[in-house]
Amino acid sequence: MGLISHNEAMALIEGRHGNVFSALGYSAEAERVVALVPDAERVWLLGNNEAIEMQSVVPGLFAVRWQGGLYRLRAQNAQVTWDFEDPYRFAPVLGQIDEYLIGEGKHKALWKVLGAHVITHDGHRGVHFATWAPEAKRVSVVGGFNNWDGRRHQMRRRGATGVWEIFLPGLQPGEAYKYEILGADGRMMPTKADPVGFGAQHPPETSSVVRELGLHPWSDGAWMTRREAAQDIHAPISIYEVHLGSWKRDWADGGRPLSYYELASDLLNYVVDMGFTHIELLPITEHPFDGSWGYQPIGLYSPTIRHGRPEEFAAFVDEAHKRGLGVILDWVPGHFPTDEHGLRQYDGTPLYEHGDPREGFHQDWNTLIYNFGRREVKNYLLANALFWLQEYHLDGLRVDAVASMLYRDYSRKDGEWVANKFGGRENLEAIEFLQEVNSEAYGGAQGIMTVAEESTAYPGVSHPVHAGGLGFGYKWNMGWMNDSLRYFSRDPIHRKHHHNELSFASSYIYSENFVLPISHDEVVHGKGSMIGKMPGTDVEKFANLRAFYAFQWAHPGKKLLFMGQEFAQWTEWAQAEALHWHLLQHKPHQGVQQLIRDLNRLYKTLPALHWGDCEPQGFGWIDADNADQSVYVFERRAPNVDPVVICANLTSQDRTMRIGLPQGGSWVEILNTDSGHYGGTNWGNLGFIEAQGERAMGRDHSAEIYLPPLAVVYFTPG
Known part of the structure; x- marks a missing residue:
């Protein structure tokens, strides 16, 4: 034989x-x-x-x-x-404990065992590959190192867990690879990128790339020690939302986007100068299609190669921390694209997604929905959240499209969705997943914050899990955003009929820990820019926009502004271009930019403007009902410090009027959006007002003030 x-x-x-x-x-x-x-x-x-x-x-x-x-x-x-x-x-690499935890869906450090890892095994340096494909008949790792021949490096199946592994001695970082998978029905799948790959080729190429983790030497200890206080509900949090690919481009080099190293200089210098406390990155997880802005990711464990290698992204985060800036990542666990090299039918079966399109397909985005009821899928996503927080020291995750996760009938007609086990519309598995993510994130990375983009009235989004909430730190206030933008887009002559559009938010402002978002979603798909939404002549548009921003920064809630809106870019955002920085040659645009600087400075330095963003004691109306004159007067306050009184005149007519004040004496005009510094007409109160003991608006003290048209004025005791 x-x-x-x-x-x-x-x-x-x-x-x-x-x-x-x-x-x-x-x-x-x-x-x-x-x-x-x-x-x-x-x-x-x-x-x-x-x-x-x-x-x-x-x-x-x-x-x-x-x-x-x-x-x-x-x-x-x-x-x-x-x-x-x-x-x-060579003997297996994965141990029995890893195998058990993977099978149970409880491996919180899943990225440390799956994916492609450069290791020394049995005295030889090489790369260990491991992937989860339980229904596959065969899994092979393929690349240029084996002429993309799936027969060469067929992997070892590890028991009932569905994990396959192989160690390839001599293989080096930088190698491109994929998995060749023979499905349960004997059908050869399209070659797949690694679901836990740490790097990828430049699109339109679709292979994963072997990358080493931990190459960057971190030096952000001071920030990590104090970030819990910096992200507390009582702290000033002002977020600059950025799409890295279009913030600036290098036109001397073919219009390419900036690298992580270049962004660590140019972008961070700018954000510090503008006074923001945080940067929020549109998804930098690897994605095949530029036009998705990152919201259709395939490489959930890979920072996009468009700007550099993983260690270069780590250097960007480290530099942000050394400058006192927090970094938040837009994270997308709600759906994934149908590209053949991605997760779709990964092992020939609906592995990561639901098999039933009524549960597993997003009609709005033509994407697939994760099966949150499958323990291994939940583990994959939960570990991914911890991966970004732990490996890259990120300070928070803003979770995209939470509403689409919470409801089984989201954007579906009758008959197009499957009820939960109680016959209801809530996605119980997704709710449990979000609660678990928040619990593990806050427990696994000290001082981080999570933020939900959630547009419905779902109760307790930012309430603790133990109290029945979803456990997020903050929730985007989409109601405030929609109402305030609708109000400011109206001709001032009609605003008196819609006065409650600005005052209504006070009825629920403390039901959640809110962020007030003017995000990328408000300046795309034909919605125009922020300055373009404002009514009137160009002069009136700028006055309205300055008033809007001053109102936003005075209103309870943390702040978020998408790039380009801080200097009133005229056109809506286009991801294939750069921001229109040339507009800063013109004084009106310079003025809006300077206003944002000053708003951030006041917001950070005056506790009355930030301490009570999420505390009812931090806000009080002085006059909420002056609809005829479209005037709003309210105060912001904090314990043991001077209050700030905010007066908004949102008509085109200037006004002299008496307002109630919390105390007597001199009050300094610390901000006036009509100031010449901001491109206004420079009408105001000569820097201060004097409060007498004359009762007005329910207060024992009051002062006569002048309110310029389409302006917001801040006062604090002198």
Whole structure:
């Protein structure tokens, strides 16, 4: 009898063996070595100081008698001879505990065992690959290192967990690779990028790339120590939302986007100068289509190569921290694209997604929905959240499209959705997933914050999990955003009929911990820019916009502004371009930019403007009902400090009027959006007002003030 049967040899060479580690490599029982080298004509075993030529069993498969001991292989064809280590002589890498935790869906550090890791194993440096494909008949890692031949490096199946692994000695970082998967029905799947890959090729190429984690030496200890206080509900949080690819471009180099290193200089310098406390990045998780802005990611564990390698992204975050800036990532666990090289039908079955399109397909975005009820899928996403917080020291996650996760009938007609087990519309599995993510994130990374983009009235989004809430730190206030934008887009002459659009938010402003967002969503898809939404002449548009921003910064809630709106870009955002920085040659645009600087400065330095963003004691109306004059007067306050009184005149007519004040004495006009510094007409109160003991608006003290048209004025005791 030969060293290996013809049937087994053919199964190996045709890639349908099913258990290659039982046949390839060294077998002590059979006293043989079998090597699969499809592109070789001759192969030798190198061991015991000799070279033994192996027998060609069938073309590409070689065998030889061997009684044990270390060996290498030498292969030859008409073009080249090469020596290599036999990957099938190495023991498994994954341990039983890892295997158990993966099977149970409880491996919180999943990225440390799945994916492609550069390691030293049995004395040899190489790359360990592991992926989850439970229904696959075969999984192979393929790349240029094996001529993309799925027969060469067929992986070892690890029991019932559905994990496949292989160690490839000698492989180096920077290698492109994919997984070739033979599905349960015998159908060969399109080659797949690694779901836990740490790097990727430049689009439109679709392979994963071997990258090492932990190459960047962190030096942000001071920030990490104090960030819990910096992200507390009582702290000033002012967020600059950024799409890295279009903030600026290098026109001297073909209009390319800036690198992470360049952004660590140019962008961070700008954000510090503008006075923001945080940067929020539109998704930098790897994505195939630029036009998705990152919201259709495939490489959830990979910072996009568009700006550099993983260690360069880490350097960007580190530099932000050294400058006192928090970094928030837009995180997308709600859906994923249908690209063939992604998660769709990963092992030939609906593995990550639901099989039923009524549960597993987003009609709005033509994307697939994760199966939150499957423990391994929940584990994959939960570990991904912890990955960004722990490996890259990110300070928060803003979770995209939470409303679409919470409701099974989201954007669906009757008959197009499946009720939960109680017959309701709530997605109970997604709710449990979000609660678990928040619990683990806050427990696994000290001082972070999570933010929900949630547009419905779902109760308790930012309430603790133990109290029945979802456990987010903050929630975007979409109601405030919609009402205030609707109000400010109206002709001032009609605003008196819609006075409650600005005052209504006070009825619920403390039901959640809110962020007031003017995000990218408000300046795309034909919605125009912020300055474009404002009514009137150009002069009136700028006055309205300045008043809007001053109102936003005075209103309870943390602040968020999308890039370009801080200097009143005229056109809506376009991801393929850069911001229109040339507009800053003009004084009106300079004025809006300076206003944002000053608003951030006041917001950070005056506790009355930020302490009570999420505390009812921090806000009080002085006059909420002056609809005829479209005037609003309210105060912001904090314990043991001076209050700030805000007066807004949102008509085109100037006004002199008496307002109530919390106390007597001199009050300083600390901000006036009509100031000449901001491009206004410079009408105001000559810097201060004097409060007398004359009762007005329910207060024992009052003062006569002048309110310019379309302006907001801040006062604080002098």
